[in-house]
Amino acid sequence: MTDTAALSRADDARPVLRAAAPGPEAAQRRATRIVFFMLGFATAAWAPLVPYAKARLDLDNHALGLLLLCLGTGALVSMPVAGAMVHRLGCRIVIIACSLIMAAALPVLATADSPPLMALTLFLFGVAAGAFGVAVNIQAVIVERASGRPVMSGFHGLYSVGGILGAAGMVGLMGLGIPVYWAAPCASLVVLIALPVAAPQLLAHGGEGGGSILAIPKGIVILISGLCFVMFLAEGAMLDWGAVFLTASDGMKASIAGLGYTVFATTMSAGRLSGDWLVARLGRIPLAIGGAACAGLGFVITTVAPVWPLALLGFAIIGAGCANVAPSLFSSAGRQTRMPESAAISAASTFGYGGILVGPALIGFVAAASSLHIAFLGLAGLLGLVAIGARYLPR
The missing domain is CATH 1.20.1250.20 (MFS general substrate transporter like domains)
Structure with missing residues (x-):
């Protein structure tokens, strides 16, 4: 009886000890x-x-x-x-x-x-x-x-x-x-x-590791990497073409055209700092779908805006929309089971950075062949495809 009572007391104490012991997560x-x-x-x-x-x-x-x-x-x-x-x-x-x-x-x-x-x-x-x-x-x-x-x-x-x-x-x-x-x-x-x-x-x-040294996307990681490419392409467009668009299309003075990227970066930062709270309440995939759609809407508003203050509103919406899509994609790369997580994140990062590097040049080619308005509307369409593709991310 004594041994049984002692074991019972030990079992009762274990949860208390686990709760009291500080974990390394923080x-x-x-x-x-x-x-x-x-x-x-x-x-x-x-x-x-x-x-x-x-x-x-x-x-x-x-x-x-x-x-x-x-x-x-x-x-x-x-x-x-x-x-x-x-x-x-x-x-x-x-x-x-x-x-x-x-x-x-x-x-x-x-x-x-x-x-x-x-x-x-x-x-x-x-x-x-x-x-x-x-x-x-x-x-x-x-x-x-x-x-x-x-x-x-x-x-x-x-x-x-x-x-x-x-x-x-x-x-x-x-x-x-x-x-x-x-x-x-x-x-x-x-x-x-x-x-x-x-x-x-x-x-x-x-x-988790394994597989080849060179990270080549496979299975669902192909989708994740493609979505990363588009999202980083949109960010690169804001960085390299935002000020050009505001001065050429909306008559904004060149001396303050950098305000466009400032607005975009500010709303993106605010969106990311509040993103964990939003994910906990809305879910990661609905937030990614809504964010991509919101960013696409921002590009449409920026493109059709008759005056630059309204175009700046579009920049703000783009930043808020883009904020939590990329973090959701990286989380999904770590959640999928088709590739080791280290290789999947490596592949997604490569495609994302490729979007930043190659994207501005692609926008320049489209703008030269048609106009910068068409290029920005094309980005809105690509972001719409991201919203559709995000439905198939690992849950």
Whole structure:
């Protein structure tokens, strides 16, 4: 009887002990938010350095375009193999290595005085950024699954916040008269300070792996990757063509045309920061369907707007609509069973980044053959297809 009573008391105590013991999920979520912020911050810190690089190296627009292609090429080289690398080495090692490379590259990008050195540094910066992006999304999928609740949108929201602060911080420092060769190390310092805070709680493993080293989408991952391409294409259109559209079509002054992307980025960030709350109440797939449809509507409004204030409303709607579709797609890549999650996320990331790189050029071709209005309406149609395709995502 004594043994039975003791066992009974032990069984009763176990749930209490489990509830009282602090789990690692909260610390892992915090670390994941930090590294998403770091990636957005470091990537955006490069953008204000571009005009200085152009002037320092005495480049024309064509030469600058070829130079910038090195960054995209580096990312596209690393992304297809990053999933296998994360599976073998773990999220922590890959994220730490990529963070150090990006932090080391920024001061070189601010001071390189020869095109070959700038090209090599940009390529390495792109390699690190591409692998970093795959690794943090694999970390995010695993952490979200362990949390048992939606957290992916919030992670991507911190990436957006990091991007805004990275670009604004660099502009602010240089606006205060701080030389570019001191401003860039300041950006690197932010990354180096944040890294040891997050590193202990980054995952030492990299999720499910297997298959080939090169991530080639299969089954449902083909759909997910295609939808990622369109969503990132829409984001790239806002970045590269938004200001051009506002000045050419709606008569907005060139000096304030950047307001279009600012509105888009602001509503996207707000949408992502509130996205986990929306996913918990609406569901991930309905939110992805509605978000893509909303973004498509925003492109229609922007295209038919007779005045630029109404076009800015369209930009705001596009940002709000796009906000939570990509995070939902990455969650779906980790939820499907056709491919190992590390390979699926690697494939989706590659196609998404491909949309950012190739998309603006495709829009330019369409605009040259017809008009920018037709190109934007074409994007609205593609986003409608995303809304239809999102119905078939893994539930």
